[in-house]
Amino acid sequence: MDSMGSRNDSAGADDGAGRPGNGRGAAPGEPPDPAGGTGPAGRSAARHGTSRPPGRHHSEVTLRVNGTPRTLTVDHRSVLLDVLRERLDLVGAKKGCDHGQCGSCTVLVDGRRVNSCLLPAVALDGCDITTVEGLADGGAPHPLQQAFLDRDAFQCGYCTPGQLCSAVGAVAEAEAGHPSLVTDPGAPSGRPVPLGPDEIRERLSGNLCRCGAYPNIVRAVEDVIR
Amino acid sequence: MKPFAYARAATVEEAAGLYAAHPGARYLGGGTNLVDLMKLGVEEPAALVDVSRLPLDTVDELPDGSVRVGATVRNSDLAAHPTVRDRYPALSQALLAGASGQLRNAATTGGNLLQRTRCPYFQDTDKPCNKRVPGSGCAARDGAHRDHAVLGHSPQCIATHPSDLAVALAALDARVELYGAGGARTVPAAEFHRLPGDRPEQDTEIRPGELITGVVLPAAPAGLPSLYRKARDRASYAFALASVAAVLGVEGGVVRHVGIAFGALAHRPWRARRAERALLGAAPTTAAFERAADLELAAAEPLRDNAYKVRLARNLAVDALERLAHGSPRTGN
Ligand SMILES: Cc1cc2nc3c(=O)[nH]c(=O)nc-3n(C[C@H](O)[C@H](O)[C@H](O)COP(=O)(O)OP(=O)(O)OC[C@H]3O[C@@H](n4cnc5c(N)ncnc54)[C@H](O)[C@@H]3O)c2cc1C
Ligand code: SF4
Ligand code: FES
Ligand code: FES
Numbered sequence: 001m002d003s004m005g006s007r008n009d010s011a012g013a014d015d016g017a018g019r020p021g022n023g024r025g026a027a028p029g030e031p032p033d034p035a036g037g038t039g040p041a042g043r044s045a046a047r048h049g050t051s052r053p054p055g056r057h058h059s060e061v062t063l064r065v066n067g068t069p070r071t072l073t074v075d076h077r078s079v080l081l082d083v084l085r086e087r088l089d090l091v092g093a094k095k096g097c098d099h100g101q102c103g104s105c106t107v108l109v110d111g112r113r114v115n116s117c118l119l120p121a122v123a124l125d126g127c128d129i130t131t132v133e134g135l136a137d138g139g140a141p142h143p144l145q146q147a148f149l150d151r152d153a154f155q156c157g158y159c160t161p162g163q164l165c166s167a168v169g170a171v172a173e174a175e176a177g178h179p180s181l182v183t184d185p186g187a188p189s190g191r192p193v194p195l196g197p198d199e200i201r202e203r204l205s206g207n208l209c210r211c212g213a214y215p216n217i218v219r220a221v222e223d224v225i226r
Numbered sequence: 227m228k229p230f231a232y233a234r235a236a237t238v239e240e241a242a243g244l245y246a247a248h249p250g251a252r253y254l255g256g257g258t259n260l261v262d263l264m265k266l267g268v269e270e271p272a273a274l275v276d277v278s279r280l281p282l283d284t285v286d287e288l289p290d291g292s293v294r295v296g297a298t299v300r301n302s303d304l305a306a307h308p309t310v311r312d313r314y315p316a317l318s319q320a321l322l323a324g325a326s327g328q329l330r331n332a333a334t335t336g337g338n339l340l341q342r343t344r345c346p347y348f349q350d351t352d353k354p355c356n357k358r359v360p361g362s363g364c365a366a367r368d369g370a371h372r373d374h375a376v377l378g379h380s381p382q383c384i385a386t387h388p389s390d391l392a393v394a395l396a397a398l399d400a401r402v403e404l405y406g407a408g409g410a411r412t413v414p415a416a417e418f419h420r421l422p423g424d425r426p427e428q429d430t431e432i433r434p435g436e437l438i439t440g441v442v443l444p445a446a447p448a449g450l451p452s453l454y455r456k457a458r459d460r461a462s463y464a465f466a467l468a469s470v471a472a473v474l475g476v477e478g479g480v481v482r483h484v485g486i487a488f489g490a491l492a493h494r495p496w497r498a499r500r501a502e503r504a505l506l507g508a509a510p511t512t513a514a515f516e517r518a519a520d521l522e523l524a525a526a527e528p529l530r531d532n533a534y535k536v537r538l539a540r541n542l543a544v545d546a547l548e549r550l551a552h553g554s555p556r557t558g559n
Contacts, residue, residue, distance in 0.1 A: 057229035076232045076274070079261065099262050100329055112302075112331045118261045119332065122232050123254060123276050170327055178306040181322040181462070185315050185453075189308035205462035206326020 061125040065090070066134030074121045081105045081116035084131060092132035092161040096208070103207035106162040106169075107131045113169025115206075132161035135168065144168060147220035155211035163207045167221050170203040171195070195225050227264055231273040238405050238439055241277050245435045246407070248273035253437060255298070255337030258329050263342060267351045268358060278334060282439055285309060291445030297336035297403075297438045301391070302327065304335060314443055316452035316471045320394035323456040326463050336438035339392055339402065339418065342429065343385040343493075344465055346370065356382045357426040367529070373467065376526045376535045377492040383426030384529060386490050387419050388465050393489035394454055396497050397471035400443050406436035415441065416487065419494030426493070450475040450483055451550040455542045466490035468539040474510070474550040481505045486522075486547075488539050498522040501543070510551040512544065519543040 062071045065088060074083060081098075084090040084107070096104035098117045105117040108130040135142035144167055147153070154160045174180075177190040182202045187193065195203070200218045209217065231248060235241035245251045250272030254260060257278075263269040282296030285307045293309055304310060305321035321330065324338075347353040347365035354363035366374055366384055374384040395402075395415035402418045404411050419430050432438070452473035458464040466489050475483030484505045486498040501518035508514045519540045526536045 056231050059232060076230055077227045077264075098265065100258055100325075103326065103328060106328055113328045114332045115258070115328045118256075118258050120232070120254070120257060120261060120274070123234070123257065123278060125234075166328060169331075173302070173306075173327065176306075178302060179311065179318065179322065180327075181319065185311070185319070189306075189311045202462055203327055206328045 059122045059125075061122055063121070063124060064126075064128045066130060076120060076122050078121050079117055080107070080109075080119045080121050080124060080129070083121040084116065084129070090131050090133050093165075094158055094161060096158070096162075101208075102159070102162075103166055104159050104162040106165045106207065108165055108169055111169075111172065113166050130165070132164050135164060142168070143224045144220065147223040148217075151216045151220040151223065153216040153220040154209075154213050159207060159209045159211075159213075163204065163209070163217055166204055166207045167217075170200075171221070171225060174199070174203070195221070197222065227267075228270050228272075230271050232276065233273065234276040235280060238280060238282070238437060241275055241280065241437055242406060242435060244273075244275045245437075248275065251275050253277045253336075255334035255340075256300070256329075256332035257337075258325075258333050259337060259341040263349070266349050268342075268349060277336070277437065288442075291448065293443040293448070294403075295335055295441045295443065297440050298334050301325070301330040301333040301335070301338060305330065310443075313448040314394075314398055314452060316397060316454045316473060317391070317394040317443070319454040320390040320456075320469075320471055323454055323466075323469070324390040335391070335441055338389055339395075339438060339441075340430065340432070341389055344388045345374065345385040348385065357385060357422075357429075360425075360427050370531075371529050372531045373465070373490070374529060374532055375492050376528045376532055376539075377488075377496050377523075378421040379493065379527070379529075380422045380424065380426070382424050383422035383493065385422065385426070385493060387429065387492070387494055388490070389495075390454065390456065390466065390469060390489060392419060393469055393487045393495040394471040395441060395443075396495035397473055397485040397487035398443055398447050398452070399485060400441050402438060403440040403442060404432060404436045405439045406433055408433070410439070412442070416495065416497040422493045429493075447473045447475075447483065447485060451553065452485075453546055453550060455546045456489070457538055457542060468535050468542055470539065470542045470546050471495075472543065472546040472550060474547060476510050476551060479509055480507055481510050486518075486543060488543070491526075491535060491539055498543070500525075505547075510547070512548060515544045515547040515551075516540075518547075 057076055058073050060073050093107050094104040096102035100115045100118045106113050107116045110128050174193040174195050180202045182198050183193055197218050200221045233244050252271040254274040254276045255278050280298050282298045284296050286294045301321045305318045311318045347355045348357050353365040356364050375386050400415040401412040402415050413431050450473050454471045456466045456469040469489035471487045473485040484502045486501050488496040501522035504518040504521050523536050523540055
């Protein structure tokens, strides 16, 4: 079995909370590749007759991260989470499971919450990314961040960045009329869905909290939608 | 993970061409299953052909009253679509019963149907698995198979298909649209996934390089009461232990239209044709629902540790049909 890339091996589920990047670049020893554009794969392949020509496995992408355009050459294997944490020094989004099962890596892509551990960065060229670092408005915390503080909605804090981004996305979804499994099927389509505790619990079920801070997370979300 | 090439297709034709030009290629939808399997070493594509931005992201009403869903419509958007919510509630509910809000925002209609089994041995490259490595054996048969199939399994494979969406599509008589080297074709959703037989490596009827371009929901069940019920180990964000999608049309005191499909019982959504035949023309009573469910599940061949699924599925089906007959199609958990 082929092993995972070195970056992936460096941060497994037991890696501890919120450790910043380990200082290794994403593609050690690999030069940035000017030919690795976004065109169809293989167009620039075999130019040098090597077994692994530059460009075939790397591409240049531009991500607008928390409002700032960032252009970088990424190994196609890099998922958004690793690019954020290890290339852009945004270590708010956490690697819990690396397999879509915990939600601690949740960020907003074009305003929608997603698991950044399962998204190849190369597929996001041109997208807007908002991480927990981008929720605050200047010096003032986002109302939801303030509500988490006021309600003591965390213990160790490892899941918190994912909970915050997920809740911001969930509130927007409800405002846009997206139902959840506990929404009354008879509720009118397309109208904002009011969020009570059952709705909040169901909509945030994609974010696990090992410390069990759920009751106060629900209260904090209730605070901001009142 | 092995390095791979990447290309984004702008059209369906370009996608098929890129796939053909890159041996070992895979299509990339939302990536929520494929990337997971690549991290596990189960999938090792030489190239990804990104189809997630193909212009197949709309839900359109066709002149004959059917509704066409493009392959790149995200699961969350499909579940929220007013036409789908109003005419095919079981479809909306099945989607909302699956995965999480984050995953549904990324997952596509096409990718959802082609997600692979959650059999833990399939995901573990150190274990024998006929689906992953044909001929290597089946670790689940004598191993942990509480979540596995009770219907239609084979000596080679006892896996179930994990999609909730596929179960609703089967009950609603939807069709899957495909495009490939041989041109375009459609396959009934209830026959798109296969039983394992002696080729468990083949989940569906799709041919190499073929692309799912969309799904068509027919006019017949539109607007009839329908719902999706799912039993699982926790209240949310878990795969089904058993599930049922049902649509029921009653006129003049007898059943005029019925579609029932079970999820998590077999290698494909299990369309309950026997139960349906027993109900057509009958009065929609609890006794009739129980008889029909028992008739269908008489074919079950539970394994050592999953006989509970038969009773669970039966009770889910009876409950779903009663709710539909009595006009209280609220799902919840
Ligand atoms: C933690 C977790 C929980 C989950 N729970 C559930 C659940 O409860 N119920 C449920 O139903 N699902 C569940 N899922 C699975 C999820 O629904 C699927 O991963 C998702 O629907 C796959 O869609 P995608 O677009 O991301 O597919 P991808 O991962 O991009 O692709 C999946 C497969 O389809 C192929 N493919 C993609 N698009 C096309 C196309 N247009 N034509 C041809 N081939 C294509 C790919 O090559 C790949 O083989 C869960 C997933 C996770 C990680
Ligand atoms: S049940 Fe199927 S998928 Fe699971 S180990 Fe056996 S052959 Fe593999
Ligand atoms: S790290 Fe757990 S869902 Fe992404
Ligand atoms: S606060 Fe510790 S995991 Fe949620």
